[in-house]
Structure formats: structure tokens, C-alpha cells
Amino acid sequence: xxxxxxxxxxxxxxxxxxxxxxxxxxxxxxxxxxxxxxxxxxxxxxxxxxxxxxxxxxxxxxxxxxxxxxxxxxxxxxxxxxxxxxxxxxxxxxxxxxxxxxxxxxxxxxxxxxxxxxxxxxxxxxxxxxxxxxxxxxxxxxxxxxxxxxxxxxxxxxxxxxxxxxxxxxxxxxxxxxxxxxxxxxxxxxxxxxxxxxxxxxxxxxxxxxxxxxxxxxxxxxxxxxxxxxxxxxxxxxxxxxxxxxxxxxxxxxxxxxxxxxxxxxxxxxxxxxxxxxxxxxxxxxxxxxxxxxxxxxxxxxxxxxxxxxxxxxxxxxxxxxxxxxxxxxxxxxxxxxxxxxxxxxxxxxxxxxxxxxxxxxxxxxxxxxxxxxxxxxxxxxxxxxxxxxxxxxxxxxxxxxxxxxxxxxxxxxxxxxxxxxxxxxxxxxxxxxxxxxxxxxxxxxxxxxxxxxxxxxxxxxxxxxxxxxxxxxxxxxxxxxxxxxxxxxxxxxxxxxxxxxxxxxxxxxxxxxxxxxxxxxxxxxxxxxxxxxxxxxxxxxxxxxxxxxxxxxxxxxxxxxxxxxxxxxxxxxxx
Numbered sequence: 001x002x003x004x005x006x007x008x009x010x011x012x013x014x015x016x017x018x019x020x021x022x023x024x025x026x027x028x029x030x031x032x033x034x035x036x037x038x039x040x041x042x043x044x045x046x047x048x049x050x051x052x053x054x055x056x057x058x059x060x061x062x063x064x065x066x067x068x069x070x071x072x073x074x075x076x077x078x079x080x081x082x083x084x085x086x087x088x089x090x091x092x093x094x095x096x097x098x099x100x101x102x103x104x105x106x107x108x109x110x111x112x113x114x115x116x117x118x119x120x121x122x123x124x125x126x127x128x129x130x131x132x133x134x135x136x137x138x139x140x141x142x143x144x145x146x147x148x149x150x151x152x153x154x155x156x157x158x159x160x161x162x163x164x165x166x167x168x169x170x171x172x173x174x175x176x177x178x179x180x181x182x183x184x185x186x187x188x189x190x191x192x193x194x195x196x197x198x199x200x201x202x203x204x205x206x207x208x209x210x211x212x213x214x215x216x217x218x219x220x221x222x223x224x225x226x227x228x229x230x231x232x233x234x235x236x237x238x239x240x241x242x243x244x245x246x247x248x249x250x251x252x253x254x255x256x257x258x259x260x261x262x263x264x265x266x267x268x269x270x271x272x273x274x275x276x277x278x279x280x281x282x283x284x285x286x287x288x289x290x291x292x293x294x295x296x297x298x299x300x301x302x303x304x305x306x307x308x309x310x311x312x313x314x315x316x317x318x319x320x321x322x323x324x325x326x327x328x329x330x331x332x333x334x335x336x337x338x339x340x341x342x343x344x345x346x347x348x349x350x351x352x353x354x355x356x357x358x359x360x361x362x363x364x365x366x367x368x369x370x371x372x373x374x375x376x377x378x379x380x381x382x383x384x385x386x387x388x389x390x391x392x393x394x395x396x397x398x399x400x401x402x403x404x405x406x407x408x409x410x411x412x413x414x415x416x417x418x419x420x421x422x423x424x425x426x427x428x429x430x431x432x433x434x435x436x437x438x439x440x441x442x443x444x445x446x447x448x449x450x451x452x453x454x455x456x457x458x459x460x461x462x463x464x465x466x467x468x469x470x471x472x473x474x475x476x477x478x479x480x481x482x483x484x485x486x487x488x489x490x491x492x493x494x495x496x497x498x499x500x501x502x503x504x505x506x507x508x509x510x511x512x513x514x515x516x517x518x519x520x521x522x523x524x525x526x527x528x529x530x531x532x533x534x535x536x537x538x539x540x541x542x543x544x545x546x547x548x549x550x551x552x553x554x555x556x557x558x559x560x561x562x563x564x565x566x567x568x569x570x571x572x573x574x575x576x
Contacts, residue, residue: 011043011046011110011111012110012111013046013095013106013108013109013110013111014094014095014108015027015028015394016086018039018042018043018046020043023036023039025039025042025085027394028392028393028394028397030394030397030426030429032085033085034081034082034085035078035081037062037074037078038078038079038081038082038085040061040062041058041062041075041078041079041082041104042082044057044058044061045096045104045105045106046106046110048106049106049107049108049109049110050105050106050107051105052099052102052103052104052105053103053104053105053106054102054103055075055101055102055103055104056103057103058075058103058104059075062074062075062078079096079098079104082096083095083096093107094107094108095107095108117154117155117156117241118154118155118156118183118184118239118241119155119156119157119158119180119181119182119183119184120149120155120156120157120158120182120183120184120185120186120235120239121157121158121162121163121176121177121180121182121184121185121186122142122145122146122149122157122158122160122163122186122188123142123163123166123176123185123186123187123188124138124139124142124163124164124166124167125138125139125141125142125187125188125189125190125199125201126138126188126189126190127189127190128189128190128191128198129190129191129192134192135167136266136267136269136270137190137192137263137266138189138190139160139164139167139266139269139270140265140266140269140270141188141190141197141199141224141228142160142163142188143160143269144224144225144228145186145188145201145228145231145232145235146158146159146160147341147372147375148228148229148231148232148251149186149232149235149236149374150341150372150373150374150375151232151247151250151251151339151341151371151372152232152236152241152243152247152251153244153247153373154236154241154242154243155236155239155241155374156373156374156405156406157374157406158180158181158182158374158406158407158408159374159376159406159407159410159413160273161273161376161407161409161410161411161412161413162180162407162408162409162410163180163409164273165409173185173187173204173206173209174206174207174209177206179409180408180409181405181408182206183205183206183207184203184204184205184206184212184239185203185204185206186201186202186203186204186235187201187202187204188200188201188202192221195220195221195222195259196218196219196220196221197218197219197220197221197224197227198216198217198218199216199217199218199219199224199227199228199231200214200215200216200217201214201215201217201231201235202214202215203235203238203239212238212239213234213235213238215231215234217230217231220259221257221259221262221263222256222257222258222259222262223254223256224257224262225255225256225257225262226253226254226255226256229250229251229252229253229255230251230252232251233248233251233252236251250339257294257297258293258294258297260293260294261289261290261291261292261293261294261297261300262290262294262297264286264287264289264290264293264300265286265287265290265297265299265300265303267286268282268283268284268285268286268287268290268300268303268307269283269303271283271286272303272306272307275411275412277311277314277316280307280310280311280316281311281316283303283307284304284307284308284311287300287301287303287304287307288304291304296336297336298332298333298336298337298340298343299333299337299340299342301329301330301332301333301336301343302329302330302333302340302342302343302346303342304329305326305327305329305330305333305342305343305346305347305350306326306342306346306377308322308323308325308326308329309322309323309326309346309349309350309353312326312353312544313544314477314479315477315478315479315512315513315514315517316512317512318512318541319353319514319541319542319543319544320354320541320542323349323350323353323354323542323544324350324354326346326349326350327347327350327351327354329346330343330344330346330347330350331347333346334347339371340371341368341369341371341372341375341378342368342375342377344364344365344367344368344371344378345364345365345368345375345377345378345381345382347364348360348361348362348363348364348365348368348381348385349361349381351364352385352547353542353544353547354542356570356571356572358385358389358572361385362382362385362389365378365381365382365385366382368381368382369382374406375406376402376403376404376406376407376410376413377403379399379400379402379403379406380399380400380403380412380413380416382399383396383397383399383400383403383416383420384396384416384420384547386399387420387423387424387551388423388547388548388549388550388551388573389550389573393423393424396420396423396424397420397421397424400413400416400417400420401417403416403417404417409440411437411440411441411444411446411447412446414433414436414437414440414441414444414447415434415437415441415444415446415447415450416446417433417437418430418431418433418434418437418446418447418450418451418454419446419450421433421454422450422453422454422457422553423548423551423552424551425457427454427455427457427458428458430450430451430453430454430457431451431454431455431458433450434447434448434450434451434454435451437450438451443474445471445474445475445480448467448468448470448471448474449467449468449471449479449480449483451463451467452464452465452466452467452468452471452483452484452487453468453483453487453553453554455467456487456490456553457553461487461490461491464487464491465484465487465488465491468480468483468484468487469484471483471484472484478504478507478513478514478517479514479517481500481503481504481517482500482504482516482517482518482520482521483520483554484500485497485500485501485504485520485521485524486520486521486523486524486554487524488500489521489524489525490524494525497521497524497525498525500521501518501521501522501525504517504518504521505518514538514543514544514545515534515535515537515538515541515543515545516534516538516543516545516546518530518531518534518537519531519534519535519538519545519554519555519558520554520555522534523554523555523556523557523558524554524557526557528557528558528561531557531558532558532561532563532564535558535563535564535567539567539570539571546567546571549564549567549568549571549573550568550573
């Protein structure tokens, strides 16, 4: 595959990253301004760390033959601007050393540029049965191929959520590729007749546009996962990436499944993509049916674990019960197939909530990323782990940006990018990212919450109330009510906050209400003793809101109390 148009990668030094492809300089993951000529000088030095880059070589790089400038002054000014941005000095250089009349040398340790991984996007497969009720099956084939390709460490694969909306799109392949920032597109079709399946797939390179590979496969339904592994291996070989022996073995191994169980699993995956309480509950029923019919269906157990965790996290099930079941399902999946990235990151989350075990949580999240570097949820889980347990915000921001690169049109990842900015106190970026998400997904509850809280932190009270009222109108659940009530109390409308508090107290008599909702409301109303009573209940029930103790702004009124520091210690988040 022709990769001449791909970015050569990223150089890292100190807290900085220089992305040669996008021509951006970042510090702690956040972009900082640097003029084009200064960036070219930086890259020239980074390409030869520890070596002298002569002034003449820089002249040829910055100003082509026939361009006349006051070279000495122009180069000096360019280097000085670069030093200013890096906080460096010629007298006591940390990064750039001057060799008078000769040139410059980069003296800091540099992590060299990595070769860029080809980026693929698997478009929704055409349903040749032409029955809308069977669309879930065609989607499932494309999803499984996306996952299989994501397991190849030398590939970068766009997430299923970002391509799902392209079904029946009339846009051309180059137009789709530009939107997804993909180097090649996988297209295909599926025909199901009785117990047999026919899959055709083709690989199209974008620039220059050409067909690289195409093939048809036919199999019994029970062999479909085995065939999908073969398709993924053929595509990887067509784009000329290197497969490790472990990756080859994983893609080539037989993976028989019970046909009825697999159809139930694919229906569950279809429901999960709709991101609502009702769809998660329907998905859970499908996954239960899948493992009932085929107790060895590891992916069904893995996604069952994710389903339980999501229902628990958003307060739709009691935390202890939800995450205990999530952990059990994840362990069952791992016992059947230890190579499932989904099972590892689901186990990471469940282990933290069930056991406050941060060590295992981090190890499992990293294992998930290692198994599938293109798994956006693994990067998102690890980002949340980092932002809640580390003082340095840069790695958390970086991980969520990776997730966003892999899933640029996902409601979940776009909204969570806003929350990571909120948690690192970059409230302007949080508001901006939340608004970008709402342009794509006007009814995104996560984005409205993120916008409301970030505006609250900026003391833009009218905007905060408006956003949180919109969230409560979309979904008047307990968390929406708690966020809105906290904002009302913060803006001096204690009567409205107390009314919302009473609403939740009454609701808690007949349904599960996350204890953190009461913590937020009582803290905002200045009733610290009641807030800490509910914080203790949150601890006893393993409310996932405790994961955010160090970073959630709504806990701020409690931070000066020794009781808050003690709770941080009890859940393993104290940095002292």
C-alpha cells in the first residue's frame, strides 16, 4: 500500500510532542502556537538529536533556491521564537544548543518519530437479503471485522460507531475517507440463506484511488467468526503491514459458534449501539440468551459485562449488584478467551468499583489496549482512570484524544472528551468540546451535562442553568436532577434546589437513586454533615461517583474537610 501521504509520526521530548503530520506542537497534550518556520527548524533538529544541524542546511530547508531573505537575522529570529515557545534560553539551554557561526544541536532526549500506521475504516456491509430486519446481521459482520482488524497492532481502525451512519450513503469513497481520516476503506456485502452465509469484501486505497484486494467467502453460520478472521488477515496482508506470530495465530484459529447464539449476540450488539437504558436492557436479554444457547460464547459474556457496568454506572441498577455481575461476566469471558480486549477493560472497571483495586484496574486497561490498540473504549476507560488517579493531566487528555481519533463521530467519545477537559480544569475547552458534540448529537445527555458543569465552573450561570435544564428535559433521571439542583443552589436559588432535593428523596423510596446525587445537592446547599452522610452511603454501596472524587467540581465544597481527605484515602485516591 502506498503510504507516501501518511504522517511520519510524532517526536516526543520533555512535556512536548511535535506531530509532523499535522504540523502541531503540543505540551501536556494541549496544542500551543508555533510559527511554520520555527516548526520546520524544530523538526530538523529532532530528526538529528545530538548532532549539529548547520545553518546552511537549515537555510536550504527553510528558504528554497531563488528566495532571497536576510538569512542570518531571519534564522536567528526563527530560532528565538522557537526557544520562547519552549521556555528555553541560549545561555542555559535545555533543548537547543547554539554552536556559534556553525549551527544548532538538540541536546534533550528525544523519542523518535514512529512510522504511521495505515488507517482503515470498515463501512457498513450491504444487506443483500434486502430485509431491514436483517440489517443487524450485516452490521454485525462489519463490526466483527472491525474488531479483528483492530487486534493488528500495525493497523489503526476507525470505530464502528463512527461509520454506522454511513449506511446507504451516496458519498464517494474519497469523501468518506476524508471525513474519517482513513487511508483505505473496506466495503462488503452479506447474504444469508438458510444456515449459510456469503460474505464479499473489497479493500479500496484512497490516494491514489485503487482496488487493492477483493474476495468472496461462503460458510456455514457456525463458522462465521473463523471466516471473519481469515478476511481480516487477508486485508492486513493487502495493506502490507507486519503481523506478529501471535496475531497470525489469533486470526487463523477456528472459532466455531452456535448459530442461534451468535444471532442473539449480534442483536445485542445492535441494541447496545443505541445508548439508552432501554436498549441496554434489551441487549442484556440478548446476551443472556446467547450464553444460554452457547455457554462458550466469550464475546457475549464480554459485552454482557459492559452492559451491566453501564446500567450500574448510570444508576439504573444498584451498584454492588451491577458491578458484581459485570465482574463475573468479564471473568467468564476471559476464562473462555483471554485475548478479548472488551473483557479486559470491562474487568478493569468492575475490579475498581467492586474492590477499589487500582493496580488491577490499570493493568487490565493496559492489557486491553495492548490486545486491540484501535479499541476506543479501552483508551477511554484508561483516560478516566488516569485523570482520576494522577496529578499530571497530559496522559489522560492524550488517551481520550486517541479514542476520539479512532471514533471521531461517536457521541460517547466526543462527549467524554468534554468531561476529561472538565476534570483537568480546562473549562473553556470542555465547553467548546461539549458544543461540538451537540452539533453532531443535539440530544446527547452526556454533552448537555458536560456543557452545564463547565459553564458553571466558568461562573456563566445563565448558560449553565439553561444547559442543565435541557438535560433534565431530555432525561429527568436522578443524575440530571442532581446536577440541575446543584447549579441552582450555586446561583443562589436555594428554594428550587430544595424542591429538586425533595423530588429525589421521594423518588428514592420507590427506586434506586445514586447516593452521589444527594452528596452533590447537600454540598451545594452548604449542608456538609448531610453531604458526608450520603458520601458514606456512596462508599457502602460502591457508587461509581467515588471514582471522580479528586476531579468532579461538584465535590469542591467538601474538599477542605479532613473527612474528604479520609474518603480519598479509603478508596485509594489519596496522593499523600
